[in-house]
Amino acid sequence: MKLSIIGTGYVGLVTGVCFAEHGNQVICVDIDRNRIKALTRGEVPFFEPGLNNLLVRNTKEGRLQFSEDLAETVKSAQVHFICVGTPESIDAGKLDTEGVSSVARQVGKFTVADDVLVIKSTVPVGTAVDLSARISKEMQKQLQIVSNPEFLREGTAVEDFMKPDRVIVGLKDARSSAAAVMRRLYSPFVRTGNPILFMDHNSAEMVKLASNGYLATRISYMNELANLCEATGASVSMVRKGMGLDSRIGHRYLFPGLGYGGSCFPKDIQALIYLGKGYSFGSRIVKAVHEVNAQQRQNFLKKITNHFGASLQGKKLAIWGLSFKPNTDDIRDAPSLTIIEALLELGAQVHVYDPEAMRNVRTIFKDRIHYEANLNDGLKNADALCILTEWNLFRSPDFEKIKSLMRSPVIFDGRNLFTDVDLKRLGITYYYMGQPAVDGYG
Numbered sequence: 001m002k003l004s005i006i007g008t009g010y011v012g013l014v015t016g017v018c019f020a021e022h023g024n025q026v027i028c029v030d031i032d033r034n035r036i037k038a039l040t041r042g043e044v045p046f047f048e049p050g051l052n053n054l055l056v057r058n059t060k061e062g063r064l065q066f067s068e069d070l071a072e073t074v075k076s077a078q079v080h081f082i083c084v085g086t087p088e089s090i091d092a093g094k095l096d097t098e099g100v101s102s103v104a105r106q107v108g109k110f111t112v113a114d115d116v117l118v119i120k121s122t123v124p125v126g127t128a129v130d131l132s133a134r135i136s137k138e139m140q141k142q143l144q145i146v147s148n149p150e151f152l153r154e155g156t157a158v159e160d161f162m163k164p165d166r167v168i169v170g171l172k173d174a175r176s177s178a179a180a181v182m183r184r185l186y187s188p189f190v191r192t193g194n195p196i197l198f199m200d201h202n203s204a205e206m207v208k209l210a211s212n213g214y215l216a217t218r219i220s221y222m223n224e225l226a227n228l229c230e231a232t233g234a235s236v237s238m239v240r241k242g243m244g245l246d247s248r249i250g251h252r253y254l255f256p257g258l259g260y261g262g263s264c265f266p267k268d269i270q271a272l273i274y275l276g277k278g279y280s281f282g283s284r285i286v287k288a289v290h291e292v293n294a295q296q297r298q299n300f301l302k303k304i305t306n307h308f309g310a311s312l313q314g315k316k317l318a319i320w321g322l323s324f325k326p327n328t329d330d331i332r333d334a335p336s337l338t339i340i341e342a343l344l345e346l347g348a349q350v351h352v353y354d355p356e357a358m359r360n361v362r363t364i365f366k367d368r369i370h371y372e373a374n375l376n377d378g379l380k381n382a383d384a385l386c387i388l389t390e391w392n393l394f395r396s397p398d399f400e401k402i403k404s405l406m407r408s409p410v411i412f413d414g415r416n417l418f419t420d421v422d423l424k425r426l427g428i429t430y431y432y433m434g435q436p437a438v439d440g441y442g
């Protein structure tokens, strides 16, 4: 099938590359000229494991192209995927769908009957229905609009797209030609029997927000429990393990830490809160989820000021991990940004290391912090090490070396990587999320 993909960010590029890998003819369009130039040269403009090889292969074999020309691209395809960003708008909490609707109207101009317009961006409930009505009124044209929310996770995006747990398809009529197109496109991705689920537009849009809301709720719930463990002396690691073994609960998304960040959970939670504002019952649970999440970053900072005192003047802090989660260079709403800003305000000298996200962080903090080339350089004469992202690289460090390099061997671990290690025996003071430091050891 001939596809146009509009927006070549984490979602659009992965979508385009994966559909090309399954034999479709794909053209990806973006308004960012530099991005299109880089992609044409075979360069992925962000870090996503496995994406580069697929991009290069599919481009070389002629199934994947890149363009700045939306009109020409749309004219040459039958199915059009909108994958542009939907950031939080100035109307706090509301998802900004200006980009989606402007692209939809442009696509509408150049499509012919039977073309399918797929909304993959995360949008507020009601968007597809509104857009259908507006386009048919403004253009006297009936476009087949499909809601097809995306569930990939950055860091494992290619694998997630290639093997989805389910494909959600929202449309007017499950017997329409648009439904047949979606079934044909996605069948190769669900050969092990995972379902392609057809439903109405509003339900499809709600599935996306509801899923992210639920996952964020698990994270905040576990963080609240971590704080209760800290207050009562229970071990949050054991509590997590004990809970997760219940087959009704499971282990995933139950790790205490600095809370969620990134480009999706924070804004999708805000979108749910915003949605609830329109109704008398509101969105009380997700409001609390957001509050707990924001507080968790402050709780981490409190551990540092409890140890050193309110001023960090003259203190050197090394930081491992900047991206909002491992295996990505994405720092949108990353806990590291809030924490570094607060440490600087308290007077600390901050030395950071991350395997992939340094370039992005440099655009924000510029020369206010120090960028280290490896794990160890920032530790030299440091007063403490803060771990903010759980990259695999950080999981089994040489503790003797850490100790020998630092001025004082103190670790503040926002991701609970070493709760099973006897750091006290090694002479390292260890603070982590959910357990009080007793005698220098949590």
Ligand SMILES: NC(=O)c1ccc[n+]([C@@H]2O[C@H](COP(=O)([O-])OP(=O)(O)OC[C@H]3O[C@@H](n4cnc5c(N)ncnc54)[C@H](O)[C@@H]3O)[C@@H](O)[C@H]2O)c1
Residues within 6 Å of the ligand: 006, 007, 008, 009, 010, 011, 012, 029, 030, 031, 032, 035, 083, 084, 085, 086, 099, 103, 120, 121, 122, 123, 150, 151, 152, 153, 154, 263, 264
């Ligand atoms: N990132 C994720 O993990 C993820 C997962 C699931 C869903 N989503 C949703 O998917 C959507 C896209 O997210 P993303 O992370 O890929 O965004 P992104 O910011 O990484 O990429 C968006 C791209 O769209 C381009 N763009 C903007 N306006 C355009 C226009 N008019 N024409 C052509 N291109 C245009 C931008 O230049 C950019 O390259 C959002 O709604 C997001 O909530 C994201």
